[in-house]
Amino acid sequence: MHAPAPTAPAGLTRQQAKTLTLSALGGALEFYDFVIFVFFATTMGTLFFPADMPGWMRMVQTFGIFAAGYLARPLGGVVMAHFGDLLGRKRMFMLSILMMAVPTLLMGLLPTYAQAGVLAPLLLLLLRLLQGAAIGGEAPGAWVFVSEHVSPRHRTLACGALSAGLCAGILLGSLVARAVNAAFDEATLLAWGWRVPFVVGGLFGLLAMVLRRQLHETPVFAELQARRALAAELPLKTVLRAHGGAVLLAMLLTWLLTAAVVVTLLMMPTLLQGLGVPRGEALAGNTWAILACVVANLVAGVLADRFGAGRVLALWSVMLGAVFFAFYSNAMAGAYSHGLYALAGFAVGLTALVPAIAVGGFPAPVRFSGLSFAYNMAYAIAGGLTPVLLSMAIKDHPAAPTHYMLAMSALGVGLGLYVARRHPRVPD
Numbered sequence: 507m508h509a510p511a512p513t514a515p516a517g518l519t520r521q522q523a524k525t526l527t528l529s530a531l532g533g534a535l536e537f538y539d540f541v542i543f544v545f546f547a548t549t550m551g552t553l554f555f556p557a558d559m560p561g562w563m564r565m566v567q568t569f570g571i572f573a574a575g576y577l578a579r580p581l582g583g584v585v586m587a588h589f590g591d592l593l594g595r596k597r598m599f600m601l602s603i604l605m606m607a608v609p610t611l612l613m614g615l616l617p618t619y620a621q622a623g624v625l626a627p628l629l630l631l632l633l634r635l636l637q638g639a640a641i642g643g644e645a646p647g648a649w650v651f652v653s654e655h656v657s658p659r660h661r662t663l664a665c666g667a668l669s670a671g672l673c674a675g676i677l678l679g680s681l682v683a684r685a686v687n688a689a690f691d692e693a694t695l696l697a698w699g700w701r702v703p704f705v706v707g708g709l710f711g712l713l714a715m716v717l718r719r720q721l722h723e724t725p726v727f728a729e730l731q732a733r734r735a736l737a738a739e740l741p742l743k744t745v746l747r748a749h750g751g752a753v754l755l756a757m758l759l760t761w762l763l764t765a766a767v768v769v770t771l772l773m774m775p776t777l778l779q780g781l782g783v784p785r786g787e788a789l790a791g792n793t794w795a796i797l798a799c800v801v802a803n804l805v806a807g808v809l810a811d812r813f814g815a816g817r818v819l820a821l822w823s824v825m826l827g828a829v830f831f832a833f834y835s836n837a838m839a840g841a842y843s844h845g846l847y848a849l850a851g852f853a854v855g856l857t858a859l860v861p862a863i864a865v866g867g868f869p870a871p872v873r874f875s876g877l878s879f880a881y882n883m884a885y886a887i888a889g890g891l892t893p894v895l896l897s898m899a900i901k902d903h904p905a906a907p908t909h910y911m912l913a914m915s916a917l918g919v920g921l922g923l924y925v926a927r928r929h930p931r932v933p934d
Contacts, residue, residue, distance in 0.1 A: 525655045526664055528717050530671025533648050535714040536603050537675030538682075539610040539707040540641045543634070544572055544772045545683035545789075548779065549700050553618040554627045562901055565776070569893035571631050575638030576889035579882040582639025583646060584742060587878035591741040591871065598647050598874075600718055605640035607711020609633040614704030645672065646878040649861040654727065654870070661865065662815055666807020666858030670800045673857065676771055677796040682706065683775075684789045727870075741875035745868070749876055752867030756880035758921055759860040764888040765914040766826060766854045769907055771796055773893055774847075777907060780900065783842050791844045795851025802855020810859055819859045820922030826853035827915025834908045856918065863925055 543550065551568035559567070582605075586598045613633050619626045652664040682703045690699035745753065771792065778788035810818040830853065833846035861877070868876035892910075899906035 522656050522660075525721060526652055526667045528721055529648060529652050530667050530674070532603065532714040532717045533644070533668055533671040534675035534678060535710040535717075536606050536641070536644055537672045538678045539606045539675075539711055540575065540637055541676050541772060542610070542679045542682065542703050542707055543575075543613070545679050545775065546700055546703070547572065547776050548785075549695060550630075553620075553696065553700065554630055555619055562897070566894060566897050567627075569773075569897050571627065571634050573890040573893050574631055575634045575641065576886050578635040578638030578886075579642030579889075580879070580886050581642070583642030583878040583882035584875070586643030586647060587741070587875040591874045596651070596718075596721060598643055599651055599721070600715065602640045602644040602647060603711055603714045603718060606637055606644070607708050607715070609636040609640075610704055610711060611708025614701040614708065642882045643878065646861075646881045647874060648672075649865055650874045650877060651721075653862070653865045654725065654873075658866070659811060662810035662858060662862035663804075663807040665862040665865065666803040666810075666855075669807075669857045669861065670803035673771070673796055673799045673803060673854075676767075677793065677800060678710075679703070680775075680789060680793045680796055684786070684793065687785060687789065741872040742879055744872045745876040745879060749868055749872070752864075752876060753880045755867060755921070755925075756864035756877060757884035758917065759864055760881045760884035761888045762823070762914055762918045762921065763857050763860040764885055764892065765911060766856060768889055768892050769896065769911060770826075770830065770850050770854050771799065773896065773907075777896075777900070778837060778842065781837050781842070781904075782840070783837065787842065791842070791847040794844055794848040795854075798848045798851035799854040799857070802852040803858040806855040806858040807862075810862065814926055815859045815863050816922045816924070816926030816928075818922070819856055819863070819925065820919045822853060822856040822859065823915050823918025823922055826850075826856060826918065827912050829853050830911040830915075831908055834905075834911075838904060 547565070547568050550571075551564040554571075555564050555567055586602060589598060610633075613630065616629055616633075617626050622629075648668050649665050652668045653661045656664045686695065686699055686702055774795070775785070775788040775792045778791070779785055783791075806818055806822060829846065829849045833843065833850045836843055836846060861881075864877055864880065865873065896906055896910065903909075
């Protein structure tokens, strides 16, 4: 047992609401930079790999570069979390956006395979790794930042608001992808139109930096600093020695979050096109699904603060498995539905619950390091392998996404029941 951590004042004040809003907006702009690549996966595969490469292999290679961003997350996350626990949450909050904006802008200026040969995908891979290092500190750092600005009884709503912002970044990426595809014909898109969303993303990153300058250090860290109660040794060492159970729980929760986001929101437009759904229709449905996810994060956050995160997680996991099964099975049968896709997106709202539960498992002096290590290690493994393995599995087993999501649904139910038994409310 560890001593109770200092907490922010109870209640949701106007200043706290402003902090949540600015944090969510900044997170949305940064997450746009991270995910815009996947919305142009087909185009990027065409431009950055040989024309005579088989289509399925090109898709695997493209998703492999996308997944490389996840593999870089642990290093970036651990380093940023280390300094976040010792020097302050806000400083790392600012650094992560700079590390994201610059590579995104440079992606839009890269030469293609036709112009630079094998150097083109190698440069793309390098920039993707830099993006991964940045997002490794962003997501866990943002959840810690907002959760420490409110009282524990509002923790899930705070994390839900931030998660809604991150999902809004995916929505922004979807809308920009639709706009670019509508504005340019195929020839223009391949010639230069694909560069527009990446250049715009770099500008979004600069805007996010301006927004975050208005934020203040968290009350929890400020109090720890004032009392000289910061970690006395390497924060990660403390985490691994004394909080192994919290690390395992956070990693399993992250696996669930990864499946919900990567498969349902990020990969789905490309998967649907593989099932014969026109690109415009797939992107339109994706927009509705992400919008539903944004709303669901707020709804789930409110319900979890009222009834307990474990119970709501179990309920949302059942919904995720059932709705995804109905949606993808219909799409495979040629009966693709925007409505079912939107419901599947609403089920992804469990992303509000995962960080709130995980954050509560670590004491304040090592909270950033604990969450960042568990979250990024799990995301590197699950997030990195899922796109590649599913792309390969679909070749022989078209229903592989459905089977995977049903297994993840079962995992979510089990985790939710475990948390509900251990913590009827979100742990303080």
